[in-house]
Amino acid sequence: MEEDIVDYALKYAESKQIEYAEVRGQSQVQDRLMLRDGILEAYVSAVDSGFCVRILANGGIGFASTNKWTREEAKDIVDLALKYAETAGRRDKIVFAKEKGIETKWTVDQKRKVEDVSPEERITEFVEVNKSLASCGVKIAATIFQCSIDLISKYFVSSEGSRISSFVPKIGAFLFLTVAEQGKTEQAGEQFGYSGGWEAFKEWNITDKMIHDAKILKDVITKGKTVKPGNMDLICGPEVTGIAAHESCGHPMEADRILGREMSQAGRSFIYKGGPYWLGTRIGGDTVTIVDDPSLEHSYGYYAYDDEGLKARRRFLYKNGIINEFLHNRESAAKLGTKSNASSRSINYDREAIVRMANTFVLPGNMTEEELVEDVKSGVYMKSFTEWNIDDKRFNQRYVGREAYMIENGELTHPVARPVIETTTLKFWSAVDAVSKKAEFEAATCGKGDPAQGVPVYTGGPCIRLRGVYVK
Amino acid sequence: MSDVLNKTEEIVKKAKSLGADEVLAKTTFGRYRQARFSSNQTDITVAWNDYVTDVTLAWKKRLVATQIHDFQDVDAGLKSLLQLAKVSQENPLFGGFAKGEFKYATSKADKKLEELENPTDYISAAVEAARKEAGAEIDSGGILFTRFEDVYLVSSEGPVGVDKRSAVELSIRAFTQREASGHGVECSSALKDFKPERAGAKAGEIAELAKNPKAGDEGVYDVIFDPLIFGSSLAVWGSMVGAFNVLIQMSVFVNKIGQKVAPEIVTMRDNPGAYSLSSRVFDDEGVPARENVFIDRGVLKGYLHNTSTAKMFKTETTGNAGLVAPNAWNIELDAGDVSKDELFEDVKKGLYLTNTWYTRFQNYAKGDFSTIPRDGIFLIEKGKIRQSLKDLRVSDNALSMLGKIAGISKERQHVHWWGEAEPPSLSPYVLIKDVHLTKSK
Structure with missing residues (x-):
């Protein structure tokens, strides 16, 4: 992320007739993997990075964003956001509740940095979950597993004097399974999420939770009774x-x-x-x-x-x-x-x-x-x-x-x-x-x-x- | 060949020279504009400029992907992507990318949508049309959205194409009372066919009819679905004919090819036609996008495929490729032979539903689900709307509802709406018999 361009965009916005302006830069390292029936379908790794400007002027709000990190682009999106704000033509003018500017930095700690966990290890962990499910004594008709890792850096500045930098790693997983017993199916999805490092994976106990779900679904099919309303x-x-x-x-x-x-x-x-x-x-x-x-x-x-x-x-x-x-x-x-x-x-x-x-x-x-x-x-x-x-x-x-x-x-x-x-x-x-x-x-x-x-x-x-x- | 197409091709060549077996690169310059309004006033106007090249490569049946935002920064990105492929795992079922050189139709994208800077002008036309139907005191909100994309695709397996894609849509919800509302949408790929006042008039008309609603009764009803709410149903069925969803059991159509799943009056197809918000000339592998009938006179004919899923099902791609899962682009239900009015006349006692949200499944393979109608729920008696209702829920089954379609109107509308009617569709008024409605107790 190029913080100087974020600062430049704010300075340029402040040179205009505005009531308020903020610029938010965000760079997001994104890793995604998906397994179907324990086989890796695809692994996606990318960085999404850009910045936006939000302007309050003449009682209207304009917003514009770009992922092109140049000063020319910064000027263009400020001009566009300002034009949108000025031409909103509202009867009731929008105002923001008053706040003081804040200068700070904050981060979320990782016990085990996700950057230090290789893609092989990430993949293997989910392959093992699928192997455990396959041998748990329940007929699994299909599974789909997804894992997401986002390393999110932000830099927020405002015309009220705020300068806030942050870094947050977020890890998520979604697992969906179909159990087929006695010619009937039942399905369950489980979502996991954490702000922090790869230590999350162990804490989630995914394998135990998914095997529990598989057994429960089998019970619902084989032993479940309907409730008398x-x-x-x-x-x-x-x-x-x-x-x-x-x-x-x-x-x-x-x-x-x-x-x-x-x-x-x-x-x-x-x-x-x-x-x-x-x-x-x-x-x-x-x-x-x-x-x-x-x-x-x-x-x-x-x-x-x-x-x-x-x-x-x-x-x-x-x-x-x-x-x-x-x-x-x-x-x-x-x-x-x-x-x-x-x-x-x-x-x-x-x-x-x-x-x-x-x-x-x-x-x-x-x-x-x-x-x-x-x-x-x-x-x-x-x-x-x-x-x-x-x-x-x-x-x-x-x-x-x-x-x-x-x-x-x-x-x-x-x-x-x-x-x-x-x-x-x-x-x-x-x-x-x-x-x-x-x-x-x-x-x-x-x-x-x-x-x-x-x-x-x-x-x-x-x-x-x-x-x-x-x-x- | 344009400079951007050249640079996209260079990415493919570079990846090949680094050792990739197959490579796809798609560069998109997207220009998106949106105005959001509520209480009949613009809340915010938004512009997004997006420049991205999506790169997907295969190395020894390992599939990896990344995004490149700057053509200056290609080498490092490709090297790390190939490294990722080498530590990744083989997918024995990966069937490769589409091979061959294709001729594509000429894009009919509307250049005016590239030049449109301030989309708020169209909102007032919709609000005024709603006021004409329901009075000056309405409270309305919604969005106006425009999209213009330049797309450049190069595949190491042959396909090379350039496309322009444009879209404009307006969604308006109008309230005449706290619990009386109507919703209208207007969707098009070109400004010349875009009539925002149609959406406003529809929202206003329904909101006026919806005044003074009474709590509805649980039961089994013959139901007329408006094109907007039926667009949500088409989206469900359209998603469930995607081959990947069939593979993962998120479909009621598993093992049903060749079987009768609907009455003979039902023919459903995927068609990214020129009029559609999803209009395109090729899919994400560079295969020409085309019309695919998936239910023909009630019989399930096939699924929607990319090259890999097609090989698994021993068939050919249908031109619906996404990275992993094939997608429906734009679902059409063929028009029926009765008018909307005749459809209403057929209902002695039933309901007319206009919109819905929050469709959720208990079990996708079985099809049990519920969804919550909103924006006008009406009791029909002897073909006429008799009473506005509220607080009802459709609690039924996706496969059995498809089988109970009893009437389809000649009139159809191109619909798309936030979260529910997605992907877009060409949707008629439809009569479905014996639909189960429940309510809170």
Whole structure:
């Protein structure tokens, strides 16, 4: 990355009639490998490097990016962004919530640098996972494994005096398998993610997790019974708790969505000014506190400063069941008369930073998982999910169990095949009466933006118990 | 031969001289513009300039790839790529890149889209058209996007080609009430055929009809799918006929070639035609892109292939190559013989769905999935729209829905939309019988 060109672009922008300008340079070393049925399909290794300028002028925003590192190109994209800002012709002028400039550098440490791990070793690790799966006693019809490594260097400067350099290595893996037994198939996908070095691979225990999934899918085919539909207690494992927190708390609490800026794509929110839900409204039980926290070290969604140069901190979204704090960038914060809480993220130099989650999870409670189960007479324990979705106001959601068990008189009895909970955000979180003290995190890629920006996040959390919800 | 094509060819020659068996280089100069709007105002206007050469090489059946952003920096990049190939692993099923010299059709890209600097002008036309249908008080948002790419491809196996690709699309969602909205899209490869007011009028018309929605009832319905939502279904089926997705069991079409998968009225093809957002004259191996019928009068005829997957299935490439997986470019469902109005008349009691999002599968091989309709859900009685509904979910099966297609309109629309109707398609109004709808409890 050529920092002098980033500085030059800012200086050139500052010579114009602007209200605010920022320039973000980003260089991303990208490694991708894909194996099908244990055989390497392709290995891709590349460097993507470029810079963008965002300008606020005349109450409008212009953005332009390039991957050509020349001063002439820098001038061209500044001129273009400025023209776009000036000609936006808005009735309501955009302003950004006030902030002071920050000068700092931050990095994420690696115990074992990914740069020191050869491609052969990376490939071999995944080949071995496939060999273990092939000999685990379950008929595997197909596997597809993907591994991604991104070494992300950024240099952010703004007309308010910010100068922030950062380096973050991110490692991700996605494994998908199909089990075929007795002429039937079941499928499972697992995602892994980490900010840091190759030490992640051992910590993930991929082989154990995939063999567990294979055996569970076989059990679902050979022993799974369907649930008799009706109201019952439901215990959600960390994976299910996590997706529910992400979808029905994190997303509806994004202020840009609340203000309508995503209306045509990811939609709006059941939370809006003048509506039945706003800051201070109850949305869940007292035991429900959901936070979004980018400062969890080595988490997949980790960052120390957001892409508007603000210091990251934990945000309490739902606090003891009450709608508490939205996720903001500087534009949304100004519109709602508050300060940004550093939720602005961009996936690359060619994308506008927008309001995003980082790591969203229910804060752990004080019970053991066993205690949650002991107190259930009749219900379902949904440990993980397959199909899921939620409407674009983030109110009507559905989760279909992958690993799930019947609970009878406080004991897990037999596997349940694809139990379904289809309910509203209010009913889901209001039904929670207990939360386990142990939390487990899951890596995910959160989708939003047009063009799409899939950002790395953690979901997961503790187990939660819901009383008297409809399961089918 | 242009300077860029020469430089792209030099990359191929250099890689060969370093020891690569086969090499593909594709240089793209992309110029992309987008304006995003909400609350009837422009939020941001964006420009991206992108210069990249994608290099893929094979060495002893090891497939590796990289990107080069600067022609000054080629040697080091190629040496490290070849080194990567040497420490990589053999894929015995790699079938090589396409061989031969091909003649390509002339690109019909619209030069005006290369010169268009500020795309915001088209937004007001769409918003005003929506207002005409639904009143001045609507709240609308969306995007206007333009793309112009110069593409230069050279393969060590023979293909050499130059292409220009252009696209313009507008997406508008209009709200008349908090829970009453309509969505319209307008997609074209050229400005002359681009009518943003059509998208605005459609969004406004649906948003007006969608006022005062009531919670819908769970059940089994005959459903008319608007071209936009049916574009999402075409995208699902189009993805599932990709041979790679068949190999990894992410398809309901595994082992179904030659079998009847749909009624006789269904003929589906992939066609990156000149009108399409995906228009192109060759694929990523330099094979001429062409029309491929994959469902012919209800019978699955074949999958979409690159050279490698074609060899695995003992057939020929269909000109759908990507690096590893073949891709559908633009799915078409052949037009039916009834009008949209006649299709509605056939429905005694049913639903009309206009858009959807968040389609997710329990099991791709089996096809069980759900998706959430939005932007106008309507109860139809005796062929007429009687009531706007909300809060329903389609919870069904991709293969059985294909088998229950009962009517296809003559009218078709070229549709594409964020995340769901991707790849683009040429999509009619379609009647599907006995579709399962569920709701929150």
